Amino acid sequence: MMNAFYSKWLGGKRGAIELAVLAAFIFIVMPLWLDIFRLNMVGKYLTYAFAAVGLVMVWGYGGILSLGQGIFFGIGGYCMAMFLKLEASDLASTARQTTPGIPDFMDWNQVTSLPLIWEPFHSLTFTLIAILVLPSVVAYVIGVAMFKRRVGGVYFSIITQAIAAILTILVVGQQGMTGGINGITDLKTLHGWNINTNSAKYILYYLNGALLIGAIVLCKFVLSSKLGRLLLAMRDKEDRVRFSGYDVANFKIFTFSLGAVISAIGGAMFTLQVGFMSPSIIGIVPSIEMVIFAAIGGRMSLVGAVYGTLLVNYGKTAFSESFPSLWLFLMGALFIGVVMVFPNGLAGLYDTYLKGRLEKVMAKLRERGPLRKLSPVKAGVQK
Amino acid sequence: MDGYSLTDLWSILVMQGFSGLSLFSVLLLMALGLAIIFGQMGVINMAHGEFMTIGAYTIYLCSKITEQYFPALMPYYFVIAIFAAFAIAFAIGYLVEFSLIRHLYKRPLDTLLATWGLSLIMQQIFRSTFGAREVSATLPDWLMGSWKPTPDIDIPLNGLFVMGISIIVTIAVVLFLYRTSWGLKVRATTQNRVMAGAVGINTKKVDRITFAVGCGIAGIAGASFTTIASTGPTSGSLYIVDTFLVVVFGGASSVVGTVLSAFSIAQAQSILTFFMTEAMGKVVTLMAIIVILMLRPEGLFTSKVRR
Numbered sequence: 001m002m003n004a005f006y007s008k009w010l011g012g013k014r015g016a017i018e019l020a021v022l023a024a025f026i027f028i029v030m031p032l033w034l035d036i037f038r039l040n041m042v043g044k045y046l047t048y049a050f051a052a053v054g055l056v057m058v059w060g061y062g063g064i065l066s067l068g069q070g071i072f073f074g075i076g077g078y079c080m081a082m083f084l085k086l087e088a089s090d091l092a093s094t095a096r097q098t099t100p101g102i103p104d105f106m107d108w109n110q111v112t113s114l115p116l117i118w119e120p121f122h123s124l125t126f127t128l129i130a131i132l133v134l135p136s137v138v139a140y141v142i143g144v145a146m147f148k149r150r151v152g153g154v155y156f157s158i159i160t161q162a163i164a165a166i167l168t169i170l171v172v173g174q175q176g177m178t179g180g181i182n183g184i185t186d187l188k189t190l191h192g193w194n195i196n197t198n199s200a201k202y203i204l205y206y207l208n209g210a211l212l213i214g215a216i217v218l219c220k221f222v223l224s225s226k227l228g229r230l231l232l233a234m235r236d237k238e239d240r241v242r243f244s245g246y247d248v249a250n251f252k253i254f255t256f257s258l259g260a261v262i263s264a265i266g267g268a269m270f271t272l273q274v275g276f277m278s279p280s281i282i283g284i285v286p287s288i289e290m291v292i293f294a295a296i297g298g299r300m301s302l303v304g305a306v307y308g309t310l311l312v313n314y315g316k317t318a319f320s321e322s323f324p325s326l327w328l329f330l331m332g333a334l335f336i337g338v339v340m341v342f343p344n345g346l347a348g349l350y351d352t353y354l355k356g357r358l359e360k361v362m363a364k365l366r367e368r369g370p371l372r373k374l375s376p377v378k379a380g381v382q383k
Numbered sequence: 384m385d386g387y388s389l390t391d392l393w394s395i396l397v398m399q400g401f402s403g404l405s406l407f408s409v410l411l412l413m414a415l416g417l418a419i420i421f422g423q424m425g426v427i428n429m430a431h432g433e434f435m436t437i438g439a440y441t442i443y444l445c446s447k448i449t450e451q452y453f454p455a456l457m458p459y460y461f462v463i464a465i466f467a468a469f470a471i472a473f474a475i476g477y478l479v480e481f482s483l484i485r486h487l488y489k490r491p492l493d494t495l496l497a498t499w500g501l502s503l504i505m506q507q508i509f510r511s512t513f514g515a516r517e518v519s520a521t522l523p524d525w526l527m528g529s530w531k532p533t534p535d536i537d538i539p540l541n542g543l544f545v546m547g548i549s550i551i552v553t554i555a556v557v558l559f560l561y562r563t564s565w566g567l568k569v570r571a572t573t574q575n576r577v578m579a580g581a582v583g584i585n586t587k588k589v590d591r592i593t594f595a596v597g598c599g600i601a602g603i604a605g606a607s608f609t610t611i612a613s614t615g616p617t618s619g620s621l622y623i624v625d626t627f628l629v630v631v632f633g634g635a636s637s638v639v640g641t642v643l644s645a646f647s648i649a650q651a652q653s654i655l656t657f658f659m660t661e662a663m664g665k666v667v668t669l670m671a672i673i674v675i676l677m678l679r680p681e682g683l684f685t686s687k688v689r690r
Contacts, residue, residue, distance in 0.1 A: 065492045145677035154427050154491050155680065158627045159673060165624045166669045173662030284624065288499055295496065328507035335500020339493040340486060 011220045018303045019213065026209040036198050043205040043273045045313040046212055048073075050266025052293040052305035053212070054259030057219055059291070060299035061228070062255040063235035064152065068160030069263050069290045071167055072135040074282030076264030078171075078178070079134060081277035082118060083127040084187040084195075104186070109176035117177075124191055131268045132261055139260035143253035150249075152238075161284055168283035183278025187271065195272055208269045215262045216302045222258065231255060263290075292331075295338045298347025307346055395657060398538070403653030405542040405611050408549040411645040412604030413622055414629040415556055418641045420597035421630055423573045424590060426484055427495040430502035431626065432619025434598040436509060437475060438468035438605020439520075439614040443513075446520035458523045465548070468602040476598025480591045488590070502620060509616035519613035526610060541610040548607050552600060557638055559596075569593050625669075632672050634682030644683055648672065 010016040030042055051069045059065050089103045097107040102114050120126045142163070146156055171178045179185070187195065194200060222228055234241045234248055242248045271277045280286070289312075297308025312334070319327040342348055413435055420428050445464035449456055483501065487494040522541065529539045560566040571579040572589045580586045601619075608618065629648055633640030648668060655664035676682070 059492075065495070067495075146680070149677070149680050151680040154425075154495065155631060157427075157492065157495060158631055159676060162624055162628055162669060162673060166666055166673070169662050169669075170666050173660060173666065288496075291496065325507060325511060328503050328510075332500040332502075332504035332507070335503065336483065336497045339490070339497045340483070343493070 007224070010217065011224065015220060019216065022216075022303050022306060023209075023213055026212070027206065031202070031205070036201055039205055040201050040273060041317070042310070043201070043208050044270065045310050046208055046306070047266040047270040047273065048290060048293060048313065049212055049306040049309040050215060050269070051263040051290040052297060052309045053215055053219060053302055054262040054266075055291060055294040056297075056299060056302050056305045057222070057255055057262075058259035059294060060301075061223065061231045061235065062252060062259075063238075064252060064256060065154075065157045065291065066160045066256065066259070067157045067284070067287050067291065068164040069259070070282040070284075070287035071160070071164050072139065072260040072263040073267040073270070073286075073290070074167065074171075074277075074279075075135045075138065076131045076267030077271045077277040077281065078184070078267075079121070079127055079130045079264075080268040080271040081184040081187060082121040083124060084190060084271065085184050086118065086122055087191070088186060088188045103179075103184070105179045105182070105184075106176055109180075111176040115177055131264050135260040135264035136257040139257040140253060143256045144249075147249040147252040147256075152252075161287070164282065164284050164287045168279045171279040171282070179278075181279060183276055183280070185276040185278075187275050190272065196275060201273065204269070204273050208273060211265060211269065212306065215265065216306075219258075219262075219302050227251060227254070292335055292338065294345075296334065296345050298345030298350075300344065301347030304345055304347035304350075311346070396654070399654050399657045400650060401538050401542060403650040405539075405545055406653055407646050407649035408542075408545040409604055409608050409611070410622070410625060410629055410649050411549045411642060412552060412607060413601060413626040414633070414641050414645050415553060415638070416597040416600035416604065417626050418630045418633070418638065419556070419560075419600070420594055421627075422637070422641075423569055423593055424488075425491060426488070426594065427491055427498065428484075428594075428597070429495055429498040429623060430479070430505060431498075431598075431601055432621070432623040433502045433505040433509075434472045434476060434601035434619070435605040435608060435622065436505070436614065436616070436619035437472050438602030439609045439618060440509065440513060440518075440605070441468040441471050441602065442606050442609045443518050443520045443614060446522075450521055457521075458525060461523050461526070465603060465606045468606040469599040470602075472602025472605070473595045473599035477591060477595040479598070480594040484594060485587065485590065502623075506616045506620065513616070515616060517613040517615040517618075520609045522610060545607040545610055548603065552603055553638070553642060556600070560638065565589075565592070628669065628672050632676060632682055634684035637682075637684035640682060640684030 006012070006016065010019055026046070031039060034042065051073050054072075055066065055069055058069075085103045089101065091101045094100045094102070094104065094107070097104065099107055099112050102111065106114070121130075142160070146152070146159065151159075172181050174180075189195060195204065223231070230241060230246060230251055234251060238248055267277075270281070293309040293312050294305045295308070296312055297304035297306065315330065316327060319330060338345060344351070413431065416434070417428065417431050420426050420431070442461070442464045445460055445467055449460040453460075479501065483497055484494060487497060526541045526544055530543065531538070558566075560569065568579070568584045568589050571582075571584060572586045572593075576586055579589075605614075605619070608614070612618070625648065629645045630641060632648065633642070633644030651671070652664055652668045655667055658664075659667070
């Protein structure tokens with residue numbers, strides 16, 4: 001049982017070490033090193049890492065480039081934001097509005113009663129279920145429509161991008177329903193628990209990290225199962241898998257939906273940690289940036305996606321604070337560089353340059369291991 | 384629709400239909416270039432919008448230079464500037480193909496990412512050179528004003544002009560593809576690259592010129608864009624999603640399909656915009672296209688090419 005867990009869920013010795021390093025980095029190094037403001041920011045980046053991890057599954061292993069990962073991130077984020085907003089707009093705090101008890105932006109837009117879609121989001125259970133179910137349903141519908149008809153490759157990318165565009169226009173256009181371009185802001189409590197205090201931010205950060213690692217472990221399990229091997233086979237020679245009697249479309253739909261759900265969890269955590277949700281996080285540009293996170297990390301590396309996300313976002317924050325015009329050049333160069341020069345991203349660089357050396361060092365340490373017990377004596381003799 | 388009399392509705396239809404035609408003209412020019420690049424070569428050029436912006440800025444520069452140094456030539460500069468827009472976009476497209484695209488022909492998804500990066504860099508270059516604010520070219524007088532066939536209907540001249548350009552370019556593209564030996568080589572390369580190479584066609588050269596011509600046409604799209612709107616660093620990128628949908632909807636390698644799909648998308652968008660908000664008009668149009676594409680993924684017109 002333990003062995004199966006070790007090899008299947010963690011991915012053997014190397015996988016376990018990778019995960020342990022990542023966990024130590026997220027849970028110990030970051031909180032000790034950074035103050036709560038910066039840590040909250042890292043937490044925000046880590047929510048994008050969910051989308052990047054989803055993309056590693058969908059794009060790296062499934063071979064389907066989704067340019068609409070922001071759609072699902074947004075669905076998760078908006079579901080959570082709707083619940084929090086309803087809780088923040090109770091009768092007492094909205095008493096000054098024309099219609100008390102509805103979110104403030106609705107009041108500003110002359111909406112006089114809560115829209116029907118918002119009603120069920122009074123319930124936390126419903127919200128949590130919606131965060132998981134809604135994106136998988138949307139991804140399933142898109143997936144069935146596209147993959148069953150063998151639409152793939154660039155067509156799929158273009159259509160998912162168009163869907164992301166539509167969703168953004170829709171959210172921006174329906175101000176009374178969605179908060180428009182400003183999004184849903186002023187979120188205060190989760191089931192009576194204030195999410196804006198420092199302690200809450202710490203707890204949310206750790207929860208976020210744990211969920212992220214959970215998502216990676218889940219993906220590793222999927223990849224180590226038969227499905228994972230089929231995915232790889234499909235990516236390399238789809239027809240051959242089809243002729244062997246497998247329904248290729250179903251596997252693609254499953255992977256796409258899995259990636260969608262993982263992104264949606266990230267979106268929900270984004271809302272909780274950052275305290276708002278807006279269409280600027282779900283449109284075309286953020287969606288394609290999520291692809292670059294995964295690409296920089298290494299499109300085949302689940303753990304790499306997390307580092308890639310952190311690195312790109314750190315660069316973005318650092319550069320856009322001091323040299324805003326330089327950042328777009330750098331971002332553009334990253335896109336070009338990652339396909340032209342190092343297509344396997346950070347993970348690829350690690351494999352080619354660092355891994356061999358690390359293994360040598362490890363081997364040396366192992367050789368020296370038994371000697372070290374003798375060394376005090378030797379040292380004494382030499383002195 | 385109550386509250387409008389029949390004549391009102393007719394005028395609305397004509398005028399909205401006409402403003403749809405201006406949109407159609409720009410979309411068509413953009414899509415033609417993209418259809419050549421995507422349909423013929425299978426390359427996803429996400430920086431296509433930026434080539435349009437190059438064309439638009441070229442017109443702006445030409446207008447400024449003419450105004451400054453040769454004010455007497457003001458009425459005529461626009462015609463020459465269109466050729467300049469084509470030439471500059473062509474040259475930059477040629478360079479881009481040489482330095483970037485040709486390494487990525489076998490990896491279409493990677494081309495998509497690389498050209499997206501290229502578009503970011505180009506946008507920033509525009510911003511650093513021309514500033515973040517939108518600029519507009521000084522148009523010759525004969526492009527201003529409007530034509531009024533009846534008192535209720537008001538058709539701007541620049542719209543007519545833009546339409547003229549796109550009709551001419553479309554005809555030129557069709558002639559180029561189907562009546563010249565170069566077009567024959569392009570089509571041969573599309574259908575079977577290896578075989579085309581075997582009969583002595585320099586497929587690499589064909590690719591380079593094809594890509595550059597596609598970019599050049601985007602430059603002309605930019606030229607017509609300046610007559611109906613002002614140019615900013617991100618003007619082109621606003622059109623890229625629509626343009627891709629036009630190309631995919633029309634059936635990637637069919638010129639007729641591209642024309643028809645650009646027409647229907649632009650008209651639907653512009654007429655719906657009048658009755659709903661602008662955003663909703665666009666959402667409904669794009670949604671309809673996606674639903675149709677899900678039912679008929681190969682687009683309206685397909686060319687019979689074996690894969």
